[in-house]
Amino acid sequence: MNRARAMGQHLRTLSIAALAAFAGFPLVSHAVESGAVAPTVSLPGISATVSTSAQPGRWVYVDFWASWCAPCKRSFPWMNAMHAKYQSRGLLIVAVNVDAKRADADRFLKQNPAEFTIAFDPAGETPKRFAVKAMPSAYLIDPSGRVRWVHRGFTDADAAKLDAELDAALSRK
Amino acid sequence: MKPILSVNNYLPNRPVLYGLAAGLMLLLSGCAFNPPAPWERGDLAKSSMRFDNDKLDSLAQKHTYFSKEAASGGSGVGGGGCGCN
Numbered sequence: 001m002n003r004a005r006a007m008g009q010h011l012r013t014l015s016i017a018a019l020a021a022f023a024g025f026p027l028v029s030h031a032v033e034s035g036a037v038a039p040t041v042s043l044p045g046i047s048a049t050v051s052t053s054a055q056p057g058r059w060v061y062v063d064f065w066a067s068w069c070a071p072c073k074r075s076f077p078w079m080n081a082m083h084a085k086y087q088s089r090g091l092l093i094v095a096v097n098v099d100a101k102r103a104d105a106d107r108f109l110k111q112n113p114a115e116f117t118i119a120f121d122p123a124g125e126t127p128k129r130f131a132v133k134a135m136p137s138a139y140l141i142d143p144s145g146r147v148r149w150v151h152r153g154f155t156d157a158d159a160a161k162l163d164a165e166l167d168a169a170l171s172r173k
Numbered sequence: 174m175k176p177i178l179s180v181n182n183y184l185p186n187r188p189v190l191y192g193l194a195a196g197l198m199l200l201l202s203g204c205a206f207n208p209p210a211p212w213e214r215g216d217l218a219k220s221s222m223r224f225d226n227d228k229l230d231s232l233a234q235k236h237t238y239f240s241k242e243a244a245s246g247g248s249g250v251g252g253g254g255c256g257c258n
Contacts, residue, residue, distance in 0.1 A: 068218035098212035127212040135211050 031131040034149045038062070038141040039129040041094060043119035050119040052094055054145030059170060062139045063095045064132050067108035072136045075154040076112040082166060083116040089170045090143075096121050098135075138162075140169060 032038060041052040041062060052060045063079065065072035083093050093116035099105040100122050109118065121127065130139065134152040142148050148169055151162060185193070209217065216222070225231040 064212060066212065066215060066218075068215045100213075100215055104215070124210065124212050127210070132211055135214070137211075 031133060032129075032139065032147055032150070034147050036147050038139060038145055038147045039126070040145075041096065041119060041126055043096065043121050043126060045117060045119050050094055050117055052092070052141065054141075054143060056143050057090045058143055059091045060141040061091060061093045061166070062130070062141060063093065063136055064098055064127050064130070064138075065095055065136045066098050067104040068099070069135045071154040073108075073112060074156065075136055076114060078154075078159045078162075080113075080115045082163065085163075086166055086170060091166065091170060093117060094119055096126055098122070098124055098127055140166070142169070 038052075038060075041050065043050050052062060061079075061082070063075065065075070079093055079095065082091070095114060095116060096119045097105040098121055099108075102120060102122060105120060119126075127137075130137070136152075136154050138151045138154075140148040140150075149165065151158065184190070220226050
């Protein structure tokens with residue numbers, strides 16, 4: 001009888017653990033929103049390590065993209081334009097690739113050349129820390145390292161609006 | 174007098190059984206408990222994941238559907254109603 005009770009107890013613990021493991025706890029993630037301190041990005045780039053630690057006078061536009069994401073493709077010419085326009089005013093565009101296979105990213109980059117900085121995160125650690133909710137997602141980080149705004153998705157209609165917002169942010173300092 | 178050897182001795186008690194049954198039902202429901210994150214959907218974005226990936230195949234399927242089911246326009250815009258599928 002004692003053995004049976006002990007076994008019952010054991011099974012009870014097991015079943016609770018199984019329930020908890022499989023159902024109870026979806027990834028509890030706190031999305032990085034405007035005003036939050038941005039996680040630092042430190043990833044391999046095309047030639048050197050890309051790091052986005054806070055620097056006086058430097059604004060960082062972190063974008064998460066993948067080769068399989070159509071709106072990301074749309075955003076590339078726009079990011080090239082923004083890079084050309086705002087580089088001199090202290091904007092660093094870092095586009096973090098989240099493809100599992102580097103070859104996919106390389107093929108995409110051959111078709112969609114990027115003037116801005118590219119970083120690679122095949123393991124997805126950085127998007128996890130930013131708790132990215134959509135692809136693409138963009139975070140504008142001010143020189144003190146705080147997120148100024150977050151933009152999810154990209155359509156051609158967003159281009160002019162985001163351009164104006166970048167301009168406003170960079171002139172406010 | 175209690176039997177010395179009984180199946181009951183080896184069965185967990187009722188709440189535990191209910192717990193196990195609930196756990197089993199959740200497991201068998203076939204749903205993903207941790208759905209892929211937005212940045213992990215590369216495989217889902219492949220064209221082979223589409224229902225209409227093969228154009229010829231989906232055309233043939235549509236043809237069979239509206240012929241056999243007499244569903245003129247049933248898989249798209251309304252038909253003319255002439256019965257000439």
